[in-house]
Amino acid sequence: MTTDHPSRALATFAASLHFDDIPQHVVERAVNLYVDWLGSALGGKGARPVESIALFASMAGAANGNGQAEVLIDRTRATPYFAAMVNAAASHFVEQDDVHNGAVFHPATVVFPVALALAQAARASGRDFIAAVVAGYEVGIRIGEFLGRSHYKVFHTTGTAGTVAAAATAGRMLGLSPVQMLDAFGSAGTQASGLWEFLRDAADSKQLHTAMAAANGLMAASLAADGFKGATRILEGEKGMAAGMSTDADPARLTDRLGVRWALTETSFKYHAACRHTHPAADALLAVMAQHGLKPQDIERVTARVHQGAIDVLGAVTLPTTVHQAKFNMGTVLALVAYHGYAGVTEFEEGYAAAPVAAFRGKVEMVFDEEVDRAYPARWIGKVTVHTRDGRELTGRVDEPKGDPGNTLSREEIAMKFRRLADFSGAASDEEASHLLDAAWGIASETRIGSLFEVDVRA
Amino acid sequence: MTTDHPSRALATFAASLHFDDIPQHVVERAVNLYVDWLGSALGGKGARPVESIALFASMAGAANGNGQAEVLIDRTRATPYFAAMVNAAASHFVEQDDVHNGAVFHPATVVFPVALALAQAARASGRDFIAAVVAGYEVGIRIGEFLGRSHYKVFHTTGTAGTVAAAATAGRMLGLSPVQMLDAFGSAGTQASGLWEFLRDAADSKQLHTAMAAANGLMAASLAADGFKGATRILEGEKGMAAGMSTDADPARLTDRLGVRWALTETSFKYHAACRHTHPAADALLAVMAQHGLKPQDIERVTARVHQGAIDVLGAVTLPTTVHQAKFNMGTVLALVAYHGYAGVTEFEEGYAAAPVAAFRGKVEMVFDEEVDRAYPARWIGKVTVHTRDGRELTGRVDEPKGDPGNTLSREEIAMKFRRLADFSGAASDEEASHLLDAAWGIASETRIGSLFEVDVRA
Structure with a gap:
């Protein structure tokens, strides 16, 4: 048009x-x-x-x-x-x-x-x-x-x-x-x-x-x-x-x-609780670790190959001093996924400053990648190169990070993420979360939308 | 520093x-x-x-x-x-x-x-x-x-x-x-x-x-x-x-x-109730009219010599259809000052679309002026060239339009402007305006600033 x-x-x-x-x-x-x-x-x-x-x-x-x-x-x-x-x-x-x-x-x-x-x-x-x-x-x-x-x-x-x-x-x-x-x-x-x-x-x-x-x-x-x-x-x-x-x-x-x-x-959908610019590399790191059965301790250093936008947004933070800053720090995000397989709100809150995470963070660098940059922003390709302690150079790649349209979350995964977040902040009890979820899945057929929490009370 | x-x-x-x-x-x-x-x-x-x-x-x-x-x-x-x-x-x-x-x-x-x-x-x-x-x-x-x-x-x-x-x-x-x-x-x-x-x-x-x-x-x-x-x-x-x-x-x-x-x-201080970019030319036109004893009817056409910013801001409006638009129209502003000696809220409200004003508006053009533009924005020089019906080419100039620091308004002029505005909108009666003015001139020595209108009532 x-x-x-x-x-x-x-x-x-x-x-x-x-x-x-x-x-x-x-x-x-x-x-x-x-x-x-x-x-x-x-x-x-x-x-x-x-x-x-x-x-x-x-x-x-x-x-x-x-x-x-x-x-x-x-x-x-x-x-x-x-x-x-x-x-x-x-x-x-x-x-x-x-x-x-x-x-x-x-x-x-x-x-x-x-x-x-x-x-x-x-x-x-x-x-x-x-x-x-x-x-x-x-x-x-x-x-x-x-x-x-x-x-x-x-x-x-x-x-x-x-x-x-x-x-x-x-x-x-x-x-x-x-x-x-x-x-x-x-x-x-x-x-x-x-x-x-x-x-x-x-x-x-x-x-x-x-x-x-x-x-x-x-x-x-x-x-x-x-x-x-x-x-x-x-x-x-x-x-x-x-x-x-x-x-x-x-x-x-x-x-x-x-x-x-x-x-x-x-x-x-954002699977990890971090700046989206870190997700492709995080998933690529998880992929290469799974493929080669690597533990975090096996890794000497990681090079995240990224688009320019990632460097622009993430580049400013070198040593994160708050959880929020850590979410914009490539090293911290890769460290958390290496240790926990996931970088969620709880992993950040409890782990972003932990000694092993801080140590791993220092092993991560970001470099500009021509292919990744060309594809961006239509596609967010994840590429990492991992050097292992035993001298291997391995590469990890994802063409579509978890949560992207071609790799989307199921309703079960969305509900799980919902429960994690409600529990993390204390905004709703488990039981309340269940009621909220039930009502939310049915929002399209509500005749008169009202209080979310009153529905909960009435239930 | x-x-x-x-x-x-x-x-x-x-x-x-x-x-x-x-x-x-x-x-x-x-x-x-x-x-x-x-x-x-x-x-x-x-x-x-x-x-x-x-x-x-x-x-x-x-x-x-x-x-x-x-x-x-x-x-x-x-x-x-x-x-x-x-x-x-x-x-x-x-x-x-x-x-x-x-x-x-x-x-x-x-x-x-x-x-x-x-x-x-x-x-x-x-x-x-x-x-x-x-x-x-x-x-x-x-x-x-x-x-x-x-x-x-x-x-x-x-x-x-x-x-x-x-x-x-x-x-x-x-x-x-x-x-x-x-x-x-x-x-x-x-x-x-x-x-x-x-x-x-x-x-x-x-x-x-x-x-x-x-x-x-x-x-x-x-x-x-x-x-x-x-x-x-x-x-x-x-x-x-x-x-x-x-x-x-x-x-x-x-x-x-x-x-x-x-x-x-x-x-x-803004003397005329129009976009500031029109003021220098308006005052320059008033100056040349006063100097040569011109009436609006004597004027064949007017060229306002302006800085680029004036063209950028005023250029978009050619035929004003509202009072607000008229305030951003050089032709209308010059017409109002030519006929009334002043372009205040009342002159705009009652006169912007009047036939003589509309006719005069069509006689006005704006041109870029090197000297005016170089001085801007530190100084807002007003320059106009007026062609009279009897064939003369006259120029008007002000180096500091009325209201500028070197040509500022007196407290009496400020009070007069205040009364005109309060009266125009009906926001305060004459008596209320007097009380408001009295209190406002003394604001610096107030011990506890409170309601402006209650002061009025108590008075």
Whole structure:
């Protein structure tokens, strides 16, 4: 599809999308992504930056006595604006929310908080909820692809593209017309922000980016419903998002096979609780260790062969001093998978600074790999070279890391990840987790979405 | 002052600034700017985009029953977050809030809403209020200068630099330590946004930018008070604001003569209610008309000789269809001053589409001028060439438009402008305006800043 006004085409698509237009397998994947997101949202409970944002929200007016949306980490009620803000912060903390490889964009953490908060406030149906979620995914992913690699070098795409994705979701929940949806895009896009500078300091901005993308997107759509006008070419215009924040933007990506290609199904689940840029190498290391029956003690050194984006994002951290920083440290991630076979929230929390892990970390280097870089971001190939203590040079490779569309998680694996996260943070007991899961798998057929935890109590 | 860590130097300055450090003439100018801002904030009452933002704020949680900050357009109480948001939207609507020429930045509209809301909530003193205001001006202006002309081509500096200015103001009001202030800068800067794309459509984003700069800056400082960490080099870092949004950033500008040069006093009052880029030519036209005793009917055509920034910002609007768009239309502004000697809110509202104005508009063209462009943005020179019906070619010139530091407004002129704006919007009666003015001139010596309107009632 080509058009001289892609912002309008994309907004019209988002405003017009109905549940019945969405193929069944896409609906099913959306439900899986919802359950996966819910686990991440619960997993953020107790995290200092998340609790800070929750405290601010409460002081700023969240607890105004008439909110119908739930803040999942503490089960309080708030207005949709603040519930979306806090749930978005929470669901990006443990670094296990989903990601679209090609867009380098985390859709769930900005889309679901908005959809859930507005659905709860309006007692909307599961069908409308799913339509709003799919609209958000399709919009956000295409904007991430459009903004390109030059954008992602400095900007956190989940913050920038995420603001418009949140607006698309909110706009669909609010039933905006195509014209209003375009206004919502304009008001959202002009607020798009999020810089990578915080990574160097292990600062708390990542959760702030998702919190504000969700909140600002919701605000943009609410304003549009009230007639507030936005720029009509905020994405592709001469002084729009790409003009300001990209040097390789490709407008054709914005409308790529709308309604035919379902980008939502290309989204990867994050199996390891680490920055996605570490996953391909982690799985490649697991593969070579399994193939040759290696123990961590057998390994002299590891070379992770990566794309430039991995070096850009991971390069700044050399000696991690916090769990969050460790999740962006290739050496720590490879050490954890070498010792535990998995780098989950518990492995990070308990093991990132352990002596054997620290020692293994020092044996890992990253090098740029031409093939991996060429394939990226469409494919995230994992390649490692392992030198063993007994002098062998072995190579490991995965073409699709675990959780990617061609190597996706089963519903059982998603439920297991959910239980691990709820248990890790203490946001829900085992029994509560079971009730939450039961209800979440059935979200698409809910007639009136309400409290998640009240369902639990009634059960 | 040179430093390898300008973000820190600037944050430390802002956190450490005390009232007694500020020269008396700077305090006096700050009070003048406050009164000028208050008029603009009242002037926004009833404006559709402003009322939309106020409605959203109220639905999102502003009216939570314990707010101590005032929303000036409707005299309701709200939390500081929402009061700052709405007052910032309101004070940027009539296009008469102040501007710093060199930074192309409107400080008042993002600084005062934050300072006033937090002062009211804490019943702070006028001395602390002034210190917070001066901190915000000094920080925001230097960041605007730092980001440079390349930034302003696409980004609305008042939205971007304004977010950090608001954080500096809020941080000073909250008594942040230098380390916390640097955190606040980090959380604010990573949220910096605002694109010029909306101008083409005459969309409502300009007030959204100031609303969110104020609110996000206040949030950033509040989070910092709670230990929320921000990037320590958000301004100059490799993935910071300049890296993402400027190609000609000059870090030396960030710390230019801190504590010696008071950039606040370089701020211009806006005499005409139009985009600042039109003012030099408007005053030059008034000058040539006065010098030669010309009436509008004597004029065949006018060539406004302008800097590139004026063409970039004003160029998009050819036929204004709204008052707001008219304020960004050189032809309309020159027509209004030609007929009325002044382009104020009333002249725009009643006259922008009048037949003689529309006819005059068609006689105006803008051309790039080498000398004007070289001087910009340090000096905003106005040059026009007028061709008269009787065949003369006359030139008009002003080296400093009315309201600029060397041609500043008197307190009487500021008060008159205040009364015009309050009357225009109906936000305050004549009597209320008198009471508000009396109190506002004395803000620096207030012991406990409270409600502005209650003072009015008690009087």
